[in-house]
Amino acid sequence: MAEPGAFKMPSGWEAVIGLEVHAQLKTESKLFSSAPHAFGAAPNTQTTEVDVGLPGVLPVLNEKAVELAVRLALALGCKVHPVSVFARKHYFYPDLPKGYQISQYEEPYCTDGAVPIELDGETRQIALTRIHMEEDAAKNIHDDAVTGGGVTHVDLNRAGAPLVEIVSTPTIHTPDEAGAYLRSLRQILRYLDVSDADLEKGQFRCDANVSVRRIGDTKLGTRTELKNLNSFRFVERAIASEIRRQVDLLEGGGTIEQQTMHWDDRAGVATPMRTKEQADDYRYFPDPDLPPLRVSPDTLERIRASLPELPQVRRARYCAELGIPSYDAAVLTEDRDVSEFFEAAVRACGQPKVVSNWIMRDVLATMTESGRALRELPITPAHLVDLLALVDAGRITAGSAREVFAEMAKTGERPEAIMRARGLEAVSDTGELERLARAVIDANPAQLAKYRAGETKLLNFFLGQVMKSSGGKADPAVLREILGRLLA
Numbered sequence: 001m002a003e004p005g006a007f008k009m010p011s012g013w014e015a016v017i018g019l020e021v022h023a024q025l026k027t028e029s030k031l032f033s034s035a036p037h038a039f040g041a042a043p044n045t046q047t048t049e050v051d052v053g054l055p056g057v058l059p060v061l062n063e064k065a066v067e068l069a070v071r072l073a074l075a076l077g078c079k080v081h082p083v084s085v086f087a088r089k090h091y092f093y094p095d096l097p098k099g100y101q102i103s104q105y106e107e108p109y110c111t112d113g114a115v116p117i118e119l120d121g122e123t124r125q126i127a128l129t130r131i132h133m134e135e136d137a138a139k140n141i142h143d144d145a146v147t148g149g150g151v152t153h154v155d156l157n158r159a160g161a162p163l164v165e166i167v168s169t170p171t172i173h174t175p176d177e178a179g180a181y182l183r184s185l186r187q188i189l190r191y192l193d194v195s196d197a198d199l200e201k202g203q204f205r206c207d208a209n210v211s212v213r214r215i216g217d218t219k220l221g222t223r224t225e226l227k228n229l230n231s232f233r234f235v236e237r238a239i240a241s242e243i244r245r246q247v248d249l250l251e252g253g254g255t256i257e258q259q260t261m262h263w264d265d266r267a268g269v270a271t272p273m274r275t276k277e278q279a280d281d282y283r284y285f286p287d288p289d290l291p292p293l294r295v296s297p298d299t300l301e302r303i304r305a306s307l308p309e310l311p312q313v314r315r316a317r318y319c320a321e322l323g324i325p326s327y328d329a330a331v332l333t334e335d336r337d338v339s340e341f342f343e344a345a346v347r348a349c350g351q352p353k354v355v356s357n358w359i360m361r362d363v364l365a366t367m368t369e370s371g372r373a374l375r376e377l378p379i380t381p382a383h384l385v386d387l388l389a390l391v392d393a394g395r396i397t398a399g400s401a402r403e404v405f406a407e408m409a410k411t412g413e414r415p416e417a418i419m420r421a422r423g424l425e426a427v428s429d430t431g432e433l434e435r436l437a438r439a440v441i442d443a444n445p446a447q448l449a450k451y452r453a454g455e456t457k458l459l460n461f462f463l464g465q466v467m468k469s470s471g472g473k474a475d476p477a478v479l480r481e482i483l484g485r486l487l488a
Contacts, residue, residue, distance in 0.1 A: 007175050007240040010247045016211050016220055017178055017239060018129075018170035021185060022163050023195045024136065024203040025068045031135045031162035032059030032102060032290075039201045043141075043155040051160040053098030058289050061086075065162040067303060068194045069109060069133050070295060072164060074304050075192055078113030078131060082297075086133075086290045090283045094154050095138040103134035103165075105284040109293060115168070115188070116312045117180040123312070126181050127169040136161040139202075158202075164194075170209070170220065175236040175243075182206060182232055187311055191336045199230055208239055211256070212246045221246070222256040226270055228263045238263040242270055314339060322352040331360055337374040338363065344381035349388055358384060362402060366409045378412030387415040394475050397467075400424040436474070437482050440465045451487055459483060 009015065030037055033050035050057045073080050085107040088100040109132060114125035138159040140152050147153050166185065172178050186204055189195040197204040206229045211221035226242060229235045241263075246256055261270035309317075311333040318329040333339045338359060345355045363384075367374055387404060390396045396404065396419055404418045411418075419425055440462055441448055451458040462483050467474050 007236075007243075009174065010244070010251075012215055013212050013243075013247050014215050014217075015173050015239075015243045016170045016213065016223075017172040017174075018209040018223075019168045019172065019178060019181060020207045020209070021166045021182065022136075022205045023166065023189055023197055025065045025162040025164060026193060026195050027062055027064045027068065027162055029062060030160035031062050031065050031133070033160055035160065037158065037161040039198075039203075041157055043153070043157060046157040047159060051097070051156060059102065059287075061290065061293065062162055065133065066109075066293065066295070067299075068162075068192075069131070069164050070300065071192055071303050071307065072166075072189065072194045073110040073113065073131055074300065075188060075307050075310060076113040076115060076128065076131075078110040078128065080110045080295055080300060081107070082295055083107070084109040084132075084293045084295075086287045086293065087284045088287050089134075091281075093137075094152065095140050095159070097138060097154075097156060097159060101135060101137065102287055102290070104132035107292075108132035109295070115166075115181055115185050116310075117177065117184045118312070119176060119180045126177075127171055129167045129169050131164050131166050134163050134165060135159070136163050170211075175239040178208065178239055179232050179236045182235060184312075187334070191308060191311055193336075199232075202230075205230065206235055208235060208242075210239055210242045210246070212243060212250065222258050224256065224258065224270075225260045226263050227260060227273065234263060234265050237265060237268070238270060241268060245270070308336070311336075311339075318352075322346065324352055324356055328353075328356045328360065331364070332356060335374065341374060341381050341384075345384050348381060348385040351388065354388060355384065358388070358405070362405050362409075366406070370409075377409055379409045383408050383412075383415060390415055390419065394477065395419070395425055397474070397476060399467075434482050434486070436466050436469050437462070437479065437486055440469060441486060448487065459487065462487065 024037075025031075028036060030051065033048045035048045035051055036046050038046065050059055070080055084104060086102050087105040089103045089105065090100045092099060108130045111128075111130045113128040113131070115128065116123060116125055136158050138154050138156045140154055141147060142152050144150075168181065172181060186197045189197045189204070195203055199205075208226040208229060209223045210226060211223035213219065213221045224242060224246070226238045229238055242261070249256060257272075257275070259275055260273045262273045263270045314333045315326070315329040318324040318332065319326055324332070332342050341363070342355055342359055345359075346352050349355065363374065363379075366377065366379075370377065384405075387396075387401055387408070390404075391398060391401050396415075400419070401415075403422070404415050404424060407413065407418045407422075408415055444462070444465070447458050447461055451462075459480075463476070463479060466479055466483070467476070
């Protein structure tokens with residue numbers, strides 16, 4: 001199958017795509033109980049009588065979850081309603097111990113809003129229909145290595161974990177747009193510290209509703225819902241495959257059945273799971289155990305005042321105010337911690353491009369090699385600023401500075417202490433450098449003759465040799481002046 005970037009819409013057809021994203025809110029306890037919901041705990045150890053729906057228990061709404069949900073809504077420009085209602089959504093499945101899920105239906109806490117995307121050098125907004133809060137279901141385990149084979153186990157640890165469901169309008173038309181939307185939304189969730197949005201841990205899950213229609217038609221086609229999309233690549237591949245399937249079926253005289261489909265990325269196909277349910281099938285009604293949720297204007301203003309600058313705005317500011325290339329700006333703003341590290345360093349030393357280069361090369365490489373987030377490393381913006389000051393003062397060469405940085409990122413020691421301990425301070429003593437330069441010149445008479453015959457690019461050869469003999473500690477500027485004089 002072709003990768004998403006190579007996907008071509010069949011001639012004469014248009015796809016209409018809507019995405020439903022479930023993001024787990026970053027709270028210590030569940031949405032309606034005091035049970036924790038840490039990833040990786042032993043099965044069925046993080047649950048209470050509320051999560052399993054024992055008789056006589058009452059849910060209590062998690063205030064922190066509400067605050068995080070409102071934070072997301074305000075950042076995306078949604079209309080937060082002063083009153084919203086929790087409802088019971090009924091269906092019967094082993095992962096739903098109560099026989100219903102507490103969600104929001106007719107009166108969600110917010111509507112409208114949009115997610116900004118950047119694709120092919122253009123910026124646009126993908127409008128939202130709504131965001132609502134709900135509790136997660138448990139997890140069915142079908143792995144024979146865990147269950148012993150032939151049976152399914154149910155782990156209730158996830159039951160009741162707090163979610164927001166973010167529902168886009170059906171205004172996405174290509175797999176690439178869907179991928180750009182999901183990447184932007186995930187980045188915003190992480191910037192806001194609303195969710196870790198870790199796909200591997202199931203903290204960011206997507207269902208895609210896909211239909212096709214002839215270009216010029218205004219009526220929506222019959223849609224299918226794609227499940228099991230646990231990576232951005234899966235989403236793009238699954239949508240591309242489903243578009244092709246629906247177009248081929250319609251062009252062959254067939255009809256589309258409204259179904260829920262399971263995507264198998266290894267096989268590259270989606271297979272029917274069940275007929276798609278309608279809202280009436282869930283028998284929604286307001287939860288009698290939960291009062292309406294009320295969000296005051298004061299609460300809205302307090303949360304609005306705490307919102308950080310979002311990545312798209314930050315990228316534009318870096319380009320306009322700091323003169324950072326657009327590629328650098330995109331890399332620097334991918335992670336909020338990296339972005340704030342960059343800003344703190346620039347405020348201290350005023351060298352945006354220099355700081356950018358060090359972060360993009362050394363900081364990000366250290367994060368990748370260590371497998372640790374920036375906040376988990378023992379390095380601060382002050383460490384980098386101090387190191388740059390040593391370079392600017394000529395006390396250490398750029399090559400030696402990278403060696404110092406690597407040690408600094410491991411231990412958290414200050415750069416000057418590392419430089420002294422390793423004997424990396426630059427040699428700027430003109431007498432010593434002249435001695436080293438003369439030794440190199442005397443050892444390379446053939447290169448000297450060629451240089452004096454006009455091959456002046458050999459200056460770099462002599463520079464390299466002296467740097468090597470000095471252990472990389474020679475001050476390049478001083479050395480260049482000395483060689484220029486001795487080679488003349």
